[in-house]
Amino acid sequence: MAEKVLELKNLQAYYRHLKGDVKAVDGIDLTVNRGEIMGVAGESGCGKSTLAYTLINAPAHLKHMGGEAYLNGKEIMSMSSGEFRKLRLQNISLIPQYALDAFSPTKKIKTHIRDLVRQHGVSPNDEFMEKVKDRLKIVNLDPSVLSRYAMELSGGMKQRVIMTISSVLDPDFLIADEITSALDVTSQRFVANMLVNLRDKEIIGSAIFITHDLAIMYQIASRIMVMYAGHLAEVGPAEEIMHNPKHPYTEALISSLPRVGIQHTDTRLHGIEGTPPDLTEIGPGCRFRFRCSYRTDKCDETPRREQVGERHYTACWNYEQVGSDSNDEQ
Numbered sequence: 001m002a003e004k005v006l007e008l009k010n011l012q013a014y015y016r017h018l019k020g021d022v023k024a025v026d027g028i029d030l031t032v033n034r035g036e037i038m039g040v041a042g043e044s045g046c047g048k049s050t051l052a053y054t055l056i057n058a059p060a061h062l063k064h065m066g067g068e069a070y071l072n073g074k075e076i077m078s079m080s081s082g083e084f085r086k087l088r089l090q091n092i093s094l095i096p097q098y099a100l101d102a103f104s105p106t107k108k109i110k111t112h113i114r115d116l117v118r119q120h121g122v123s124p125n126d127e128f129m130e131k132v133k134d135r136l137k138i139v140n141l142d143p144s145v146l147s148r149y150a151m152e153l154s155g156g157m158k159q160r161v162i163m164t165i166s167s168v169l170d171p172d173f174l175i176a177d178e179i180t181s182a183l184d185v186t187s188q189r190f191v192a193n194m195l196v197n198l199r200d201k202e203i204i205g206s207a208i209f210i211t212h213d214l215a216i217m218y219q220i221a222s223r224i225m226v227m228y229a230g231h232l233a234e235v236g237p238a239e240e241i242m243h244n245p246k247h248p249y250t251e252a253l254i255s256s257l258p259r260v261g262i263q264h265t266d267t268r269l270h271g272i273e274g275t276p277p278d279l280t281e282i283g284p285g286c287r288f289r290f291r292c293s294y295r296t297d298k299c300d301e302t303p304r305r306e307q308v309g310e311r312h313y314t315a316c317w318n319y320e321q322v323g324s325d326s327n328d329e330q
């Protein structure tokens with residue numbers, strides 16, 4: 001039987017502000033098995049990074065409001081920050097969005113690595129640094145990068161250094177947030193394949209791969225979760241999500257993808273009309289209903305999660321209509 005590495009049950013985390021709570025992660029259910037790369041997709045502001053931060057217990061004003069998260073069967077939301085610090089990097093590790101900008105120009109790469117692992121209670125002794133050198137080779141970097149400054153490296157090289165640092169303690173679970181977004185197409189593919197490589201070599205157990213880019217996600221993710229406005233819209237095998245979506249939002253996201261080989265005179269890109277709702281004022285009901293052409297009165301109630309295939313779930317009252325020809329507006 002598949003071994004569950006991460007299991008989320010109705011997980012909720014809000015940013016707490018005087019003007020109200022920002023309900024950025026609001027009832028997420030998800031299981032990631034060993035060996036899986038779970039893609040997380042959705043428009044800007046839908047809560048992808050917030051989900052990542054919730055799982056690593058940061059920042060302070062992001063509060064866990066309910067639900068559970070199990071890492072290898074152990075609940076992590078109820079842990080003290082001291083207990084959780086021991087898990088970071090060794091059991092669960094995050095490559096944060098914009099990590100490329102976080103390198104100090106005045107430190108050598110080896111200093112970055114040493115400082116980081118010390119924070120996690122690991123001594124960067126000679127044996128450890130030898131392991132780092134081996135790991136750099138896995139991501140196709142010459143160990144001489146250790147003596148260079150970050151500003152001397154290209155974006156793709158820096159991203160590979162970050163992947164090395166984040167996986168050096170062999171975490172069971174790695175969260176990679178937009179690791180390909182600032183890179184050219186070749187480097188994007190290279191970095192994405194490196195994630196697969198780390199999984200294949202069992203350096204990491206499984207991963208969450210967050211990106212706006214559905215095309216690259218489809219290449220490496222075994223399953224895809226689509227988030228909308230803090231809710232889970234749909235989750236399922238990558239093939240099913242891309243070719244047989246059962247949530248209007250997933251369908252809209254896919255139809256907004258450019259298709260190679262079609263000239264600009266033939267077709268227009270379909271953006272999704274409207275904007276996501278304000279997450280501070282959000283009440284019950286389907287959060288996508290204001291932009292949805294399948295909307296019915298029932299959508300004022302929050303949708304149940306329906307199973308529509310093997311490990312394929314959607315949160316839409318009208319999922320049976322999605323993908324059928326009866327909805328011509330799509």
Ligand SMILES: Nc1ncnc2c1ncn2[C@@H]1O[C@H](COP(=O)(O)OP(=O)(O)OP(=O)(O)O)[C@@H](O)[C@H]1O
Pocket residue numbers: 015017022024042043044045046047048049050051097212279
């Ligand atoms: N520190 C914060 N305080 C309050 N609200 C925040 C904070 N950070 C993010 N938010 C809000 O939480 C929601 C989710 O943001 P988040 O950064 O998780 O989205 P995202 O899906 O990662 O977007 P992107 O694709 O642009 O990275 C947004 O409405 C955002 O404005």
Ligand SMILES: [Mg+2]
Pocket residue numbers: 048049050097177
């Ligand atoms: Mg983000």
